[in-house]
Amino acid sequence: MIITGDDPEYIAxxxxxxxxxxxxxxxxxLRYFLGIEVSSTSxxxxxxxxxxxxxLLARVALGDERTVETPMELNVKLQLTDGDPLSDPTRYRHLVGSVVYLAVTRPDISYPVHILSQFVSAPTTVYYSHLLRVLRYLRGTxxxxxxxxRSSFLQLQCYSDATWASDPSDRCSLSAYCVFLGGSLIAWKTKKQTAVFRSLPQGWVACYGLVDC
Structure with a gap:
């Protein structure tokens, strides 16, 4: 059980x-809980x-020490027909599940994790190579x-962005947002939209406010 508050007598x-x-x-x-490390300073x-x-990197044993600057290449659009099916998809599914949990504290991998998790039912060599890139990015960061x-103004700020028909398989768009309470990032998400776009609606306005978290 985790007890929080600012009254030491009541906590006792x-x-x-x-x-x-x-x-x-x-x-x-609190210092360590379910793989999440917490450190306190003044x-x-x-x-x-x-x-x-x-x-995770020790279990994967990538075989080299390479790192990359970004978790996914720019403008990559993966399709269901890319690459050859993996003979054993278990490893891919295990690694995707691991990076999904990592996204709890790493908003910078939210986008590639969302993309790669869509292919767990039938992973291929191409998807697996992109997954290894995420791991190399994590190694470098x-x-x-x-x-x-501890002290911050209690004002909510939300930044959002969206693609347009970026999924080549169904022409759905992706939306992403992050929410700050003062100087603290408290929520973020990348999600595919349910609508299918055929043309750019008149008066469309996109908000490009995502920050480097």
Whole structure:
């Protein structure tokens, strides 16, 4: 159980009452939980999954030390017919599931994870090569973390962006957004739209406000 708050006396009271009812141990301030690392400083809190990435790279054993600057090449449009089917799709599915969990603290891989997770039912050699690129990107950016400042203005800001008919298989667009509460990034998502575009609607306005998180 994780207890949060800014009243140390009340937190101590809650812990005492819980110990009266349950067999529990006070492990102190939160530092590691389900693969997520939390570190506290005088300025705020940092959240990362550095050890989780290290363990994942060790399991994959890429065989080289290469890194890349971006998790996916620019303007890549994957199709169902790209590449040859993998003889054993288990590894691909396992790795996709791992990077999906990594996206909990790494908004910078949200887009490629969304794209590659669409092909878990029938992965191919091409999709697998793009997945390995994501892992090489993570290797080069393993120390990146989310920062939540202790003092910040409580104002919501949302940035969004969208493609237009970017999926070659169904001509659906992708939408993406990220939400800040003050200086803290609290929500983000990349999702395929349900509508199918045949032409650019008159008066279409796209918001290009995504920031480098």
């Amino acid at each position: 009271f809650v812990k005492t009452r819980l110990r009266d009812q349950f067999l529990m141990t006070d492990l102190g301030p 300025d705020g809190f940092y959240i990362s999954q550095e050890k989780y990435i290290q363990d 393993i120390t990146r973390r989310l920062f939540f400042p």
